[in-house]
Amino acid sequence: MARYGILTAGGDCPGLNAVIRGIVLDGQTEHGDEYVGYLDGYKGLVYGNVMELDRSTVRGISKEGGTVLGTSRHGPYKEPNGPDTIKKSMRHLGVDGVIAIGGDGTMAAANRLYEDGIPIIGVPKTIDNDLEATDYTFGFNTAVEIATEAADRLRTTGNSHKRCMVLEVMGRHAGWIALYAGMAAGAHAILIPEQPESLEQICAWVQSVTDRGRAPMVVVAEGFTFPDMDEAYSDKGLDEFGRPRLGGIGEILAPLIQEKTGIETRATVLGYIQRGGVPSAFDRVLGTRLGFAVPDLINDGGWGQMLALRGNDIVRVPFSEAAGKTKNVPLDMYEEARRVFG
Structure with a gap:
């Protein structure tokens, strides 16, 4: 039986709890996995602060805003020897891999951690909808x-x-x-x-x-x-x-x-x-679908990848396609609206 840690980092966002719920429900039901939640983003990952996550813990949380795990903008490399500290903490807690839910900064940090030997995958989150690798992010x-x-x-x-x-x-x-x-x-x-x-x-x-x-x-x-x-x-x-x-x-x-x-x-x-506030129905559904896709990605050994929405499909993309790349509003789309200003 495998055991994984979930964290939410960066700005809070409606739909985070739906992702957490989806991961735990699908992972326990379909794969028999266990989960802990790292508290307050990467800070919890560095210092090993966790809470147990199971079906009873995540019951009814998809309709709640924010994140039950807490979040922060604490970076995993703020402390000396960050990756080594994280690996030691993971071994102590019996955590086999990490699921990072966050925006561009979170994905960039996750990519760096993966390159430093930490098994980690990503789920994109931002109300700004500005991650290049996905059509839409929950919260938007x-x-x-x-x-x-x-x-x-x-x-x-x-x-x-x-x-x-x-x-x-x-x-x-x-x-x-x-x-x-x-x-x-x-x-x-x-x-x-x-x-x-x-x-x-x-x-x-x-x-x-x-x-x-x-x-x-x-x-x-x-x-x-x-x-x-x-x-x-x-x-x-x-x-x-x-x-x-x-x-x-x-x-x-x-x-x-x-x-x-x-x-x-x-x-x-x-x-x-x-x-x-509470997430919209669209964001609850998108968050839940992304959560359901996480255990399959992990069990396929898809470390170093991020889930994304392309059309109506949940797909997998390498961190390198997502980190540091902003999805801007296309000029022709803006010009379409601009024609009727005034």
Whole structure:
């Protein structure tokens, strides 16, 4: 009987618990495997902090947001001799291999651990939907639903006061949430990191909407830049990976629109609300399917690979195809939406 460890690393995400549940149920039922959960991401892997996982532990968790295992942005190489420490801990706990659930940073770390001799596989997760190797990641659908509802609500108050409303959503390098939520809500302008837009163009769209007697709705991704900006707006310092903490471009944009057009403009930063709450049915199903596919991948000896969604199929791809590669919004897809801005 084999014994495996599951960890969730990086930002939390709706659907993580569905994956955990799927792995444990299928692995115990079909293969007779045992599982432990590493607590707080790679930190638990390094220090050997675990909880037992069985059918009773995972009962009913697929509908819950967040992760029952906890998460962190602690990297496995932060401590000296990280791989050797992990191998020693795995032997002590009787863990034969690791299942890492996370985004780009988690997959990059998993790839490095695999190269250092640790049997590990990956399950992709990010609300930003920006992993190149998979068509969709669980959590994205939920985030879009939340952002769309927020945009719908803002439009009602915007219409009441004849204001321009600016909604800022997540998206550091890729504008998938902004594009999908903006299209779903009928936004009059959608601003994404992949395509800088000038203030003059944005104001022209806003003015056109106002001239028709409507209240403008602008959806902007946190990573959006004006053409003269070298990097995305940030005033919150650096995160655990040394990257600028983004957020606030909407609050910069709103007063600029008001100053240039004279139209009363308000900004709302949606922030972590996009990550929280119960996952959508789509994300529960996708998470569960990915979880069901894990035990088969392990028992086929597929270490060093990551599961992915291609069309409607769950497939296997090497870490090298996923790590460090961002899936951006295609320009033609953005241009399709841009034609009807304003």
